[in-house]
Amino acid sequence: MRHVVVIGAGQAGSSCVAKLRNGGFEGKVTLIGAEPVPPYQRPPLSKAYLLGDMPLERLFLRPESFYAEQEIELRMGCHVQSIDTVAKWIILDKDELAYDDLVLTTGSVPRRLPAKMGGALEGVYVVRDLADVDAMAPRFREGARVLIVGGGYIGLEAASVAAKLGLKVTLVEMAERILQRVAAPETSNFFRNLHEGHGVDIREGVGLERLVGEGAVSGALLSDGSEIAAEFVIVGVGISPGVALADAAGIAIENGIKVDALGRTSADHVWAAGDCTSFPYRDSRIRLESVPNAIDQAECVAENIMGAEKEYVAKPWFWSDQYDVKLQIAGLNLGYDRVITRQGEGESVAFWYYRGDELLAVDAMNDPRGFMIGKRLIEAGKSPDPALIEDPASDLKALLKA
Structure with a gap:
């Protein structure tokens, strides 16, 4: 029976194993996590959970029973010591494990003083x-x-x-x-x-x-x-991609675990997804630290393990909650040369990033409409006239049809 092992029980790892089962994969699936709890959401940790507004059970991405029901072996509190990509073997802290396909979703690690x-x-x-x-x-x-x-x-x-x-x-x-x-x-x-x-x-x-x-x-x-x-x-001085296991196994590293458009690493039958990876994006290579990327890339890898041969096309977006302000970000602002301000209703405002005439990204504060329209425009490759963006009387939605 074909065996897929996923190392890293965070958002990407959980998404990968769930997609395998949802996609009809009938082989053996093992998800290995270093923490003694099932996969959980990280963004609420420093917000709702710390404030006491979200109990521990609501942090979990799926109830623990989900993994048993889907015949996913969930190994919690388990540490991987090394990977042998030739023998297709994993050395754990207490035993060893063979794989047919291995997925690294090892996330990122905080920089410490x-x-x-x-x-x-x-x-x-x-x-x-x-x-x-x-x-x-x-x-x-x-x-x-x-x-x-x-x-x-x-x-x-x-x-x-x-x-x-x-x-x-x-x-x-x-x-x-x-x-x-x-x-x-x-x-x-x-x-x-x-x-x-x-x-x-x-x-x-x-x-x-x-x-x-x-x-x-x-x-x-x-x-x-x-x-x-x-x-x-x-x-809070940033994070680094979790590449230690991959690097020790001789897998190519380039600002993260280097993967191709399908999520394959430099080692046969070894894949990677999420914060730990760098991947092709347009004419460059990037690493994205975000929940949407972790989910989408991990699901794409799962499909490719099942033979889809599907290239991952990132659609970057992010968010941050501070006080009563929700910041939503669409796109990547790399290389911008001007910022257009669009004032919304009340205290809402959005900043639209342009490089020349090209729309790159949008920062929307309490402006979900501006965020969604900006996101759709960026994904469609449309760049409205900045004068229309700046004019509060202009209809943003009409720009999608232009």
Whole structure:
């Protein structure tokens, strides 16, 4: 009986095994996860779950019974030591496992502060998995002082939860502005104003020299010479693709596990999907860190294991929830040279990214209509006249028919 093994029980891994069964695959399926719980949603961890608005059971992507019902062997709390791509063999912490096809959905790992900067002190956290959030949750007490290092979406989402719960929040970003790597100044300005309006102390162009404390963190020294007190610290300075297993097995790495348009790696019968991969996109190669990409790419890989020979065509979109603002992003803004602002009803606003006359991406704040239309335009390869986008009287929906 043909055996498909999936390493990594996150969004991509769960989507892959479910698609195999939904697609009629009758062989053996094994899903291996390092965590002691079934696959779960990660985005709510730093928002609804941390706020106490979502119980643990609602985090699970599917009930544990689903895997048994679908004859998917779910191995939780199981660590893979190595992969032999020639023998098609996996060495686990307690036993070994043969495969016919292997799928790597090993996700990503958070970047941590080095020990010399105080990263080993008690009270220093990252936001990546359930254990991380469960460990820091008791610290979220009204009036507590928290330092957040990093002004990307992870840091800003953590700041919004902390501020809503009444903590005293300081956020430091060594770049000139928050979200500098991923968004235009217009979007940065919007979220800076939003956070400062909720009492968050945002310090841009300021780096962390080191954390201080005897055993446990008590504060931080910053690059501008200032020192701040902190009872705990959240580090949100980005993530790296989870390539360690693949790299050790001799599989090609290029800003992630390198796959072709079908999701195949450089090793025979080894596939990969999700945050850990880099894949062809238009005339380049990219890596996407998003739930939609993890689902779509993993399902495409499952279809190809069953013989579909289907190329994966990414349709990038993302979201972030902060306070009462939902940011929805369509497309990729790489190489933009101008940003068009379209003011919506009330406090809603959207920023449309152009490169010359080509529409690249849309950042929509509490503007689901603008997001959906922008997404459809980008996917259809349509680029409306920027003057029409800027004019609040113009009918966006009519642009889809143009």
